[in-house]
Amino acid sequence: MSHPRLVSSRLLCGLLGCALGVGIVAASPMVWAQAAPAAAGLPDFTGIVQKNAPAVVHVEAKYSGRRPNGSGAMPLQGIDPGQAEIFRRFFGMPILPSPEEQAHTSLGSGFIISSDGYILTNNHVVDHADVVTVRLQDRRTLTAKVIGTDPTYDIALLKVDAGGPLPTVTIGDSRLLKPGQWVLAIGSPFGFDYTVTQGIVSAVGRNLGAGDQPSTSFIQTDVPINRGNSGGPLFNLQGQVVGINSQIYSDTGGYQGIAFSIPIDMAMNAVDQLKTKGYVTRGMLGVEIKPVDDDMVKALKLDSAKGAIVVSVSPDSAAQKAGLQSGDIILAYNGHDVLQGADLPPMVAMTKPGSTVPITILRDGKEKTIDATIGTMPRDQSALSAMGKAMPSSGANALGLSVENVDASTRSQLGLKPGEGVAVANVTGPVAAQAGLQPGDVILMVNQKKVGSVEAFRTATAGVKPGDTVLLLVRRGDANNFIALTVPSSKDE
Template sequence: MSSELNSTSQPRSFLARRRAAMLGSAVALGVIGTLGLQAVTGGATPAYAQSSAIAPQAGPQLPSFADVADRVKPAVVSVRVKIEAPAQQQQGFGIPGLPGPGGGDLPGLDQLPDDHPLKRFFRQFGQGGQGGEQRGQRRGGPRQFGMSQGSGFFISGDGYVVTNNHVVSTAKEVELVQDNGETLKAKVVGTDPRTDLALLKVDGDRKDWPHVTFGDTRQTRVGDWVIAVGNPFGLGGTVTAGIVSARGRDIGAGPYDDFLQIDAAVNRGNSGGPTFNLRGEVVGVNTAIYSPSGGNVGIAFSIPAEVATDIVAKLKDGGVVERGFIGVQIQPVTDDIAESLGLKKAEGALVAEAQPGQPGEKAGLKSGDVILKVNGDVIPQARDLSRKIASFKPGAKVELTYWRGGKEETTSLTLAKLPDQQAAALDGEDAEGGSQPTSAAKLGIRVQPAARVAGSGDKGLVVTDVDDSGSAAGKLQQGDVILEVGGKEVTSARDVSTSLDAAQKDGKKTVLLRIKRSDATRFVAIEIGRG
């Protein structure tokens, strides 16, 4: 036996007996295993004992964006813009996690020490890199150039392309790169900085460019699927998907903010690219993101299609956008302001000042009026008035419904052309207070005549001190000039007290102050009886 086990060449009879023994053992184990399983399962052999393959099973049908992406991608282009910039503005590669130029947390190469390993690396493999949406080139020579990158899309067969104003506003040359890699020359037809839109035209007479159309954003609901197509970080033809997160967003970009908020991934280089619905219609033009880190965090903003449609048509017609202008400074109507003016709810646009010689003043509008309607259309908020008036051309006649003295009144006016410079901001730096202040104890402030304070004008009272525990705390600040209290001009602290007493006698819980801060006027509602 021992000689058989140690042999390198086993006899056939021995191997035959071994195979027979192993086969018998396997059969026995199979029988025992089957009997055991039958005992546990009550006689039925489960499916996993019969086969080890996992059978495919129909699951929930998730949406696919492949079809719509295939249809629209040929119309989306990468926009490359050659810009001229001073040498000191050139940017190097960005290193995440360190503060510096180029947007977000990305520092320039020059900020690193000379012996830094990353600096040596970038020198070895070529300086110049993408920072934000701009890419600087090597320094040297009398002129410095860089490349700005964004996205765009054809909106007509004859070669018109929509993008963002901030992508091409300083363009020296513009190139478009199609999804198939073909490069096209283009020129800027017109731009509109207030909505951040621009219109380009491809060189040549071709009439069959693949293009897309604008949809109706009014039919787009929060929660609808959308896809964004563009050129993030220079990676052209990128498709991302998400939903509409919100509508009507005001992000402080301008007086006509009315953005769609989406959570599709949008990054640097997506600017000017389209947001599509699942029908392949453009419902928005990607223009901004909210990002503490500089990259996508799921909050992006698109210009609605109805805004883009109107602006693009005007740019195509004449290369510029002209807007109507009333000539009044306005501010929102808060609950406190509404209560003090006798309005049932906080709506409309409060006129802080009617500018001399402008259509609003000529039509009889005054400080303290609340514009409620334009041509019969309700104005829910102050920003709605700006957008509504801007939709009319200069020279158009409009009818305004406004609130004054506890009742509605109407007036008609002819719109002027919106000046290039926007109205001054309502907030500004404090003016310096003078001497000899007078107490207005009911508001918790100290004041003195404006004529005694250099640079404050000759009307009203300058606020020289504000009591942190008074009713005016957080509403007034040093340097404010109080022009009116409760609709009456004031020249002394006694005038303030008289107006406050009259408001309390009328049963009002708040009083409206008209103030001047820097070069702009505004209204402030302050609770009375606390100071």
């Protein structure tokens, strides 16, 4: 597939005839009048853009060393270095830093949420940056302080001092969004500031799976989003921010019709906590769940595949104390239906720890409601670092992978016994990635100790710290192999 390329105005004129009068005739007012009704009923976004563009900012993060994997914007596809240099020299660098700077610079977008200079963007735009600057619509460039970050929601809160009040966006209610509604984005794709794109809400409540922000219930749109849009606002037709543009689904790295935004309600909940304590706490129920599939519907004689079935209950958790059991099907949580397994984690995460909520379950063919007092989810180590407490990753996080229990089908295919091994769900960091681990691999032993459940794996890796080497026995296909994972010490990073 060829990369998209910019077409110069001279070439465009040559193709169309332009002012040369070759095959192009100026349309009469009557022609334009006849064409106008085709646009009747379509929304006009100009008022929203004029009102809100001054509150959208361009974010630039610089790193003294190598950037973290996956952070920030990618190079602009389809423009060779010579073209990029022309744009940089004659138009004030609207696209990218120089090639030498690209390895140390991350570009994104953000928006001002309060007149005293608080700005929201994505965590992955500024993660581990040494210096963060924002450029306003009036071309002022201000140094920003990172007040706090939340990797789980991919949120970062910045603060600038502009010497006076700044324009702000209006925060809306993302819970009111429905598929089919118009939305638009303002941001800096590929460094082109204040680019406006529009589309519709494709879906709401979209969960991307256990390995990619399981606590986030995304807004899915078809608004064109590209590199550099990260952290920018998503507006409804009332000119209110309803989401933060965060991810795209793409085989090429460019926009292919599917974009995901973090609901603003979720983001503002994180903002309030980052302002007051510098980190975000979330609720935790303490269950491992799976979606209800067609086989379960047949076996359990259910009416539909609605809900989340409890696979296991963690000891001393909110779920255990409330009396939840393996085999229970959770149908509703705190008054909200659980239509599929992926619906539950964001609901629980948004619950304030210590709150007591009703949970409707199906047990032995009968519905019942139990009350659970929600616990506190362990904080991400990155959130602690954002508070200024330099705490290196430890335990399973340091290995750069997440695991899940082996399902019956996989166990049968690999010839494993019950209670033998855990499956790699996702590779989340460089340690596991460099060792060649892949999702689907089954870890049988950690430092020669057998592991047969997620809890057993966590226990076996609980003491892992920077500088340690962990020996794993891994089954891939019909072959076993020992793989050693060495966690870098702080001086190696």
